[in-house]
Amino acid sequence: MSQVVSKVRTAKLELYRKQGKIHAKAVDGRFNRLRWLMVWLTQGIFYGLCWLPWEVSGQLRQAVLFDIAHEKLYLFGLVLWPQDALLLALVLLIAATGLFLVTALAGRLFCGFACPQTVYTSIFTWIESRIEGDHLARLQLDKGPWTAQKLLRKGSKHLIWLAVAGWTAITFVGYFTPIRELLPSLPGWKVGPWEGFWLIFYAAFTYVQAGLAREAVCQHMCPYSRFQGVMFDPATRSVSYDQERGEPRRAGSNDKSGDCIDCGICVQVCPTGIDIRDGLQYECINCGLCIDACDQVMARTGRPTGLIRFATEAKATVVWLRRPRVLSYALLLLVFVTLGAWVLSQRSPLRVDILRDRNVLFRETADGRIENAYQLQVMNLTETAQYYEVQLDGDSPFELVGRPAITVAAGSLAPLPVTLSADAAALPRGSHPVAFRVLSGDRRIREASTFQMP
Ligand code: SF4
Ligand code: SF4
Numbered sequence: 148m149s150q151v152v153s154k155v156r157t158a159k160l161e162l163y164r165k166q167g168k169i170h171a172k173a174v175d176g177r178f179n180r181l182r183w184l185m186v187w188l189t190q191g192i193f194y195g196l197c198w199l200p201w202e203v204s205g206q207l208r209q210a211v212l213f214d215i216a217h218e219k220l221y222l223f224g225l226v227l228w229p230q231d232a233l234l235l236a237l238v239l240l241i242a243a244t245g246l247f248l249v250t251a252l253a254g255r256l257f258c259g260f261a262c263p264q265t266v267y268t269s270i271f272t273w274i275e276s277r278i279e280g281d282h283l284a285r286l287q288l289d290k291g292p293w294t295a296q297k298l299l300r301k302g303s304k305h306l307i308w309l310a311v312a313g314w315t316a317i318t319f320v321g322y323f324t325p326i327r328e329l330l331p332s333l334p335g336w337k338v339g340p341w342e343g344f345w346l347i348f349y350a351a352f353t354y355v356q357a358g359l360a361r362e363a364v365c366q367h368m369c370p371y372s373r374f375q376g377v378m379f380d381p382a383t384r385s386v387s388y389d390q391e392r393g394e395p396r397r398a399g400s401n402d403k404s405g406d407c408i409d410c411g412i413c414v415q416v417c418p419t420g421i422d423i424r425d426g427l428q429y430e431c432i433n434c435g436l437c438i439d440a441c442d443q444v445m446a447r448t449g450r451p452t453g454l455i456r457f458a459t460e461a462k463a464t465v466v467w468l469r470r471p472r473v474l475s476y477a478l479l480l481l482v483f484v485t486l487g488a489w490v491l492s493q494r495s496p497l498r499v500d501i502l503r504d505r506n507v508l509f510r511e512t513a514d515g516r517i518e519n520a521y522q523l524q525v526m527n528l529t530e531t532a533q534y535y536e537v538q539l540d541g542d543s544p545f546e547l548v549g550r551p552a553i554t555v556a557a558g559s560l561a562p563l564p565v566t567l568s569a570d571a572a573a574l575p576r577g578s579h580p581v582a583f584r585v586l587s588g589d590r591r592i593r594e595a596s597t598f599q600m601p
Contacts, residue, residue, distance in 0.1 A: 168289060169362060170282040171272070172415040176439025185260045186269050194314075197321040203530045209325050219558065226558065228528060230498065237487040244483055248476035250378040253457065254385030258372070259434035264364050267315075267357035268418065271308055278304045282415070308358045309350070316350035362419040366430050373429070381460040382470050386433050388413075388424045388455050406450045413437035413455060423455055433457075497535070498526040499585050501596045508599040516568045518548065519598050523563040525585065527555035533587045537565055540582035540593050545569045567598055574600045 201210035201223055212221040220227040220235075227234060249256050258265060279285045279300050288297055320342055321329050332338050338346065356364055365372055379385075393407035407424065414422045416437060419430045423437050435457070442452040502522045510518050527533045537551040548566035555561045567581065578597045585592050 169418065169420040170285040170289075171418045171420075171436075172282045172412065172440075173276065174412075174416040174436055174440045174443070176436075176442060178435030178439050182260055182265075182269065182434060182436075186266050189261060189263075189266055190270070194318050197318055197326045209327070211322060212325060213323050215323060217558070226528060226530060230526075231494065234487065234490050234494070237483055237490060241480065241483045241487060244476055244480045247378050248473065248480055250375050251380070251383055251470075251472050251476055253433070254379065254383055255372070255375065255431070255433040258365065258369075258432040262432075264356060264369070265418075265432060265434070267353060268361045270311065271357040272361075272418075274307050274311070275304055278307070305358075308354055312350045312353035312358070313346075315353045316346045316348075319349050320345050362430075365419060365432055372432075376429070378472070380470060380472055384457045384459050385427060386423060386431060386435060386438060386455065387427065387458040387460075389453070389458070390424075393424065393454050406445065406448075406454050408444065408448060410444055412440045412444055416440040427460075495590070495592055496528040497533070497585065497587060497590055497592050498528065499583075499592055499594045500524040500526075501583070501594050503596065509601055511571070511601070512568070515571050517571050517600055518566055518568045521565045521567070521583075521596060523551075523565055523583065523585065523594070524560055525553060525555050525563050526560045527557060530557050532556050535563070535585050535587045537563065538584045538586065539567075540584045543581060544573055544579075545581055545598055569598065569600070571601075574598075576600050 196211050197209065199210040200207040201221070203224070208221065210221070210223050214221065218229050220231075246257055275285065276282075279288050288300065291297060317329065317333070318326070323345075324339075324342055329338070329342065332342075336343070360368070388407075393405045395404050396407045396409040397404035413424070414420070414437075416439070417423070418434060418436065419432060421428050421430045423431065438455045438457070441455040445452045445454055500523070502524060504520055504522075507520070510520075512518055523537065525535055527535075532554055534554045535552060537547070539545060539547060545567045546569070548568055551563055551565045553561055553563045565583070578599055580595060581598045582593055582595045585594065
């Protein structure tokens with residue numbers, strides 16, 4: 148009975164893994180170094196950026212902050228508002244098209260080197276190897292009985308994993324609540340309900356995904372691994388085994404056999420536990436670790452390296468870059484980048500909307516003039532208070548009543564009533580175009596409206 152329970156528990160923990168827990172052998176080589184370079188780069192940015200201060204008008208604020216409560220996104224000197232949704236949509240389109248382009252060119256490069264799942268699994272596996280030893284020691288420890296030493300090693304590993312997952316969650320939430328305010332609120336758990344939820348959820352998510360589920364996420368949960376096949380074509384480069392060169396696999400020193408000595412090291416180093424010699428498989432994340440491993444074997448056996456390498460399904464006859472799929476993605480990327488740059492360059496830190504009272508289109512004054520009333524909604528998108536003046540744009544038969552002006556607080560919207568008047572005899576009946584200029588220093592914006600004559 149206890150065996151059945153233990154099997155069920157193991158099955159749950161293994162999270163649908165068919166072949167048991169994978170303890171990949173460590174391997175050094177150019178792809179492994181590149182992988183770790185990406186870990187340092189991406190995590191250096193992720194863990195560090197939320198601590199970077201940014202000075203605005205003598206005041207310091209977090210350089211990158213998604214202030215959901217106030218509907219603002221701070222990106223260094225730039226403050227984006229909900230009105231900048233087009234810009235954010237373009238950034239997402241650029242990221243997606245860039246990913247498609249990389250996939251069409253070199254397969255699942257993102258999965259192997261930059262995907263958070265791969266990056267955190269690398270970190271968690273590294274911690275595991277420091278505590279439990281190399282892949283053979285870990286396998287032995289897993290199979291062995293529960294001793295005090297096993298308990299200590301496993302317990303320490305899970306504690307450190309939880310600490311890393313906890314710090315990752317704090318960093319993540321620190322991009323939504325200023326991290327310098329979040330951190331002091333943690334010891335007494337004085338965080339808000341949403342912060343509390345995301346701290347617990349994200350920590351648990353990181354711990355389960357990177358520590359327990361690992362490659363099962365790539366194999367069974369990631370939707371991207373399923374649909375990225377549509378971005379592949381015969382000229383897409385991906386990690387492949389050279390069948391012609393490698394087969395028949397060599398045993399002993401038979402010169403007629405291929406270059407593969409069937410040592411199985413390429414399988415032992417694979418984080419997803421597959422045998423690349425069986426051909427392209429959706430589980431392969433293109434991490435290149437089997438290339439590193441096999442190149443070492445080839446060097447040791449005096450054969451040329453590259454038995455496993457990044458290669459295209461079609462041979463040299465297909466020009467790698469000149470393919471309709473690649474050109475389409477590249478063109479789309481160029482269009483989105485150009486559009487994004489243009490939208491950014493046209494972005495004004497001042498926005499004005501003109502509202503008119505639809506019930507009272509005009510009124511007649513005692514001295515026989517016609518007046519129209521407007522309300523200008525002045526939105527200051529800068530991070531300092533601004534003084535705005537309103538003028539009429541160009542030659543105009545109208546006059547401003549008074550000198551409408553307003554000071555609008557940083558990142559705020561304020562209504563400014565404006566009245567225009569015209570000589571009753573100067574214009575025919577009906578609607579006449581009019582344009583306002585709203586000025587602040589050297590910044591100005593023009594807004595058009597109409598003037599109604601009785
Ligand atoms: S590492 Fe190379 S030689 Fe060894 S089994 Fe894999 S493909 Fe064959
Ligand atoms: S087959 Fe090679 S490239 Fe693919 S996941 Fe395994 S080690 Fe990485």
